[in-house]
Amino acid sequence: MKYEKKELQPEHLEELFKVLKDRFEKNQKRHDGLEWTKVKAKLDSAPDKVWSLDKMEETGGEPDVIGYDKKTDEFIFCDCSAESPKERRSFCYDLIALESRKANKPEASAVEEAADMGVELLSEEQYQALQEIGNFDLKTSSWLKTPAEIRKLGGAIFGDRRFGRVFIYHNGADSYYAARGFRGLLRV
Structure with a gap:
C-alpha cells in the first residue's frame, strides 16, 4: 500500500504526541532512565519520522521508545502492541x-x-x-x-x-x- 506523505495537521500532531507521551509514561520499564522531554525535542526536529510514527500508530502498532543509541544519538521506537499490528x-x-x-x-x-x-x-x-x-x-x-x-x-x-x-x-x-x-x- 503506498502511503501519501502529508504534513500532519496541528490538531492531529498534538493528539499523536499526547498518545505517545501517555504510552511512554505508562511503560517506563521499556526505556528506563530516558526522559520524554528529550524524546519530544528529537521528534520536533524530525517531521518525517513523526509521519512514520503516525503510520505505525494508525496501523495498530502502538509505537513506544525501547532504547537509545548513544553512538548515533537516536531514540529507538518499536511497535509494542501485544500482537502483531492488526492492519499489517x-x-x-x-x-x-x-x-x-x-x-x-x-x-x-x-x-x-x-x-x-x-x-x-x-x-x-x-x-x-x-x-x-x-x-x-x-x-x-x-x-x-x-x-x-x-x-x-x-x-x-x-x-x-x-x-x-x-x-x-x-x-x-x-x-x-x-x-x-x-x-x-x-x-x-
Whole structure:
C-alpha cells in the first residue's frame, strides 16, 4: 500500500504526541532512565519520522521508545502492541514473493509496506531484545529481517512467543497468514 506523505495537521500532531507521551509514561520499564522531554525535542526536529510514527500508530502498532543509541544519538521506537499490528497482517515477505504468487495474492508484502511507512523490519536480535521487555506475539507472529542466504533459497523468517519462550521459524517467503504481520523499528 503506498502511503501519501502529508504534513500532519496541528490538531492531529498534538493528539499523536499526547498518545505517545501517555504510552511512554505508562511503560517506563521499556526505556528506563530516558526522559520524554528529550524524546519530544528529537521528534520536533524530525517531521518525517513523526509521519512514520503516525503510520505505525494508525496501523495498530502502538509505537513506544525501547532504547537509545548513544553512538548515533537516536531514540529507538518499536511497535509494542501485544500482537502483531492488526492492519499489517496477511502479507507475504517481500515483493519478489508477492509477484511469484499466481493465485490468492495477498494485498501487500511486509518489506515494501515497511519501506512505504519509513520503518524497517526487526532483525532476529532486535526481536529477541523486544521480547526481553515484554511478552509479544502470544497469538500472532511477525516477519523478521531475513538473512540473504535464507531469502536466496526462497525462505523468510518470523518470530513469536509460545510456551513462555521466543521462537524463530522459517517459511516460504510467499506464504501469508491472518495471524502473521510485521513490527516496525524507527530511529529518531
